[in-house]
Amino acid sequence: HVLDKLRNRSKYVARSCKEIKERYNEQEDGLYFLTTANGLVYQTFCDMTTDGGGWTLVASVHENNMYGKCSVGDRWSSQQGNNADVPDGEGNWSNRNTFGSAESATSDDFKNPGYYDILAEDMSVWHVPNDFALETWKKAAILRYHTDSHFLPLYGGNLLQLFKQYPVRYNVGTCVNRGPAFAIVYDKGNSETVRNLYGPNPRAEFVPGFITFRPINNERAAMAICSGAKPVSGCNTEHYCIGGGGYFPENSGQCGDFPGFDWDRIDRVRGWSASKEVTEAAVLLFYR
Ligand code: G3P
Ligand code: CA
Ligand code: CA
Ligand code: CA
Numbered sequence: 001h002v003l004d005k006l007r008n009r010s011k012y013v014a015r016s017c018k019e020i021k022e023r024y025n026e027q028e029d030g031l032y033f034l035t036t037a038n039g040l041v042y043q044t045f046c047d048m049t050t051d052g053g054g055w056t057l058v059a060s061v062h063e064n065n066m067y068g069k070c071s072v073g074d075r076w077s078s079q080q081g082n083n084a085d086v087p088d089g090e091g092n093w094s095n096r097n098t099f100g101s102a103e104s105a106t107s108d109d110f111k112n113p114g115y116y117d118i119l120a121e122d123m124s125v126w127h128v129p130n131d132f133a134l135e136t137w138k139k140a141a142i143l144r145y146h147t148d149s150h151f152l153p154l155y156g157g158n159l160l161q162l163f164k165q166y167p168v169r170y171n172v173g174t175c176v177n178r179g180p181a182f183a184i185v186y187d188k189g190n191s192e193t194v195r196n197l198y199g200p201n202p203r204a205e206f207v208p209g210f211i212t213f214r215p216i217n218n219e220r221a222a223m224a225i226c227s228g229a230k231p232v233s234g235c236n237t238e239h240y241c242i243g244g245g246g247y248f249p250e251n252s253g254q255c256g257d258f259p260g261f262d263w264d265r266i267d268r269v270r271g272w273s274a275s276k277e278v279t280e281a282a283v284l285l286f287y288r
Contacts (some may be wrong), residue, residue, distance in 0.1 A: 006031075009033060010033055012024055012032065012033060014035065015033075015037065015118060015194055016034065016035070016054070016056045016114065016118045016120070016287065016288075017032060017035060017046030017047070017048065017053075017054050017055055017056040017288075018056070019054060020032050020053035020071070020219070021046075021048055021053055021054040021056075021136060021257075022030060022033075022054070022209065023182055025205035026046070026048055027048065027053065027209050028042070028048055028105065028167050029045070029047055029048050029049055029138065030134075031043050031044065031045055031046075031065050031102060031103075032044065032045075032046045032142075034056070034113075034114060036113045036114075036117040037117055037218065037282075039220075040052075042098075042112050042113050042215055043102060044076035044102045044112050045105070045173075046056070046105055046133060047286060050144070050146065050157035051146060051148075051150040051185070051187070052142070052235055052288050053149055054093075055117060055124045055146070055234035055264070055286040055287070055288045056286055057102060057105065057110075057112075057114075057121075057284055057285070057286050058111040058114040058118065058158075058159075058286065058287055059109075059110055059111045059112070059115050059199075059285040060100070060105035060106065060109060060111075060117040060283060060284045060285065061076045061109065061225075061242050061243060061257055061258075061282065061283040062105075062106065062107065062108055062109050062110075062130065062257070062262070062283075063256065063257045063279065063280075064108065065177055066221060066256070066258065066266050066279060067262075068254045068256065069081075069082060069253055069254075069256050070082050070083075070089070070246065070248075070252075070255035071254055071256075071273050073101060073108070073109070073257070074090075074245040074255075074256045075092055075111075075246070075257070076090070076091075076093070076224065076242065076257045077089045077090070077093060077111040077243055077244035077245070077246070077256050077257050077259070078244060078245070078246035078247075079125075079197045079253060080082040080092055081252075081255075082246070082247055082248055082251075082252040082255035083246055083247055084170060084246075084247045084249070086246035086247065087169045087170035087171060087205045087245050087246055087247055088167065088168070088170075088245055088246060089168070089244060089245045089246030089247075090171045090246075091212050093160075093168045093224050093243060094160060094164050094167060094168070095160075096113075096132075096160070097111065098111050098112055098113055099111055100112075100281055102134065103133075103134055104139065104283060105128075105134075105282060106128050106130055106131055106132050106282040107130065107282075108282075109257070110204055113241055113288065115158065115159060115160060116158060116160035117158075118139060118157075118158055119152075119153075119158060120138075120157060120158055120288055121150040121151075121153060121157075121288060122147045122149070122150060122151070122258060122288035123146065123147050123151050123152070123285065123286060123287060123288075124142070124144070124146035124147075124183075124187070124285075124286035124287075124288065125143075125144070125145055125163045125211065125228075125251075125283060125284065125286070126138075126144045126146070126284040126286070127141060127142045127197075127227070127281040127282070128140055128141050128142075128145075128184065128281055128282050128284055129277075129280060129281050129282075130280050131181075131282060136286055138154055141188055142173060142184070142189065142193070142197070142278070142281055143186060143188060143189040143193055143216075143228060144185055144187040144188040144189065144195065144275050145184040145186045145188075145189070145193065145228065146185055146187060146194075146228070146286075146288075147182050147183070147184055147211060147252070148185055149151055149182055151180070151182050154220060155180075157238060158279070158287060159285070161285075162179070162213060163213075163214065163224070166180075166214035167214070167222070168222045168223065168224045168243060168244060168245050169220070169222050169245045170220060170222060170245040170247035170248075170249075171173060171220045172216070172244060172245075172246075173216055173222075174216060174219075174220060175215075175218060175231075175235035176238075177218050178212065178213075178215045178231065178237075179212070179214035179215070179217055180211060180212075180213055180231040181210045181211065181212040181226075183208045183209060183210055184209060184211055184228065189210035189277075191209050191259040192208075193213065194208035194209070194228035196210055196269070196275065197228065197274060197275050197278040198229070198239065198269075198275070199239060199240075199264065199269055199270060199272045199274055199275075199276050200269065200270075200271065201236070201239070201261075201271055201272045202229075202239045202272060203232055204233070204234070205232065205234030205236060205237075205240075206229035206230055206231050206232060207229065207230050207232050207242060208228055208229055209228070210229060210230035211225065211226070211227060211228070212224070212229065212230045212231065212241070213225060216235070216237070217235050217236060217238050218235045218236065218239040219248065219249040219250045220249065221238065221244060221245065221247060221248040221250070221254065221259075222244060222245045223237055223238065223241040223242065223243060223244045223250060224241070224243030224244065225242055225243060225283075225285075226240060226242075227241075227242065227283055229241075236260075236272065238250070238254045238260035238263075239259070239260045239261060239263055239272040239274065240258060240261075240274060241243070241259070242258055242259070243257060243281060244256070244257075244259050247286055248260075258274070258279060260272065261278070261279050262274075262275065262277060262279070263272040
């Protein structure tokens with residue numbers, strides 16, 4: 001039955017899950033084949049149900065080793081050490097490199113061609129505990145939300161273009177030069193959930209209910225996304241925003257895919273430290 005379904009789905013030619021839904025009337029969450037403008041075929045997960053469905057999984061940000069600081073596996077920051085001479089780190093927020101696979105998206109980093117190929121309007125984000133299987137993601141997620149303001153076309157239609165405008169690069173600006181923030185609609189959890197994901201000190205710096213792009217901290221280190229939060233009264237964004245360039249001047253312990261989530265102690269909500277739940281969950285990024 002599953003293989004029959006896939007045999008049928010493999011005939012689809014569409015650039016996004018939204019197009020699959022519209023063109024072939026598919027209503028089921030799961031894996032589908034997508035095709036880029038150049039004709040490259042790849043497979044990813046489609047959320048065909050949330051808020052009408054049509055959401056394409058394009059990436060996941062996974063922290064494989066909180067003790068490893070800009071080391072192996074820190075693809076969304078740097079795998080080359082905390083180094084001012086590598087201000088962009090891996091550069092994966094604004095290039096066409098791809099890695100991982102949909103089924104491994106909660107066990108390692110994932111980035112597929114949809115990240116740069118799809119022209120989208122909105123984003124959806126899921127925080128899914130590490131190593132959970134694809135069919136359980138939606139239920140297992142500790143937080144799910146989406147935007148509905150159609151903000152992406154204003155920034156080029158996807159994250160590749162947005163991060164070209166707002167480079168995730170050390171020393172590109174100061175805290176006041178952070179990128180845009182957009183209101184979110186919760187699909188699972190609420191603002192209280194967001195507050196409790198992060199430490200008590202960051203809670204006094206951000207307001208929940210937003211997704212923020214390219215925050216910059218006190219020392220001019222750049223990060224990529226504050227998931228669920230908008231920095232408003234402080235610039236220690238390294239404790240609740242993810243991804244980054246290749247250099248975090250305050251301390252080499254802040255360089256990584258989940259930068260300073262373990263500042264006061266790993267896996268405990270204390271001081272600046274994030275919760276065990278959010279630290280051990282992959283951040284899945286969708287477009288629609
Ligand atoms: O990121 C936290 C660090 O910059 C300052 O922490 O509480 O020692 O002032 P604190
Ligand atoms: Ca790491
Ligand atoms: Ca990683
Ligand atoms: Ca700091």
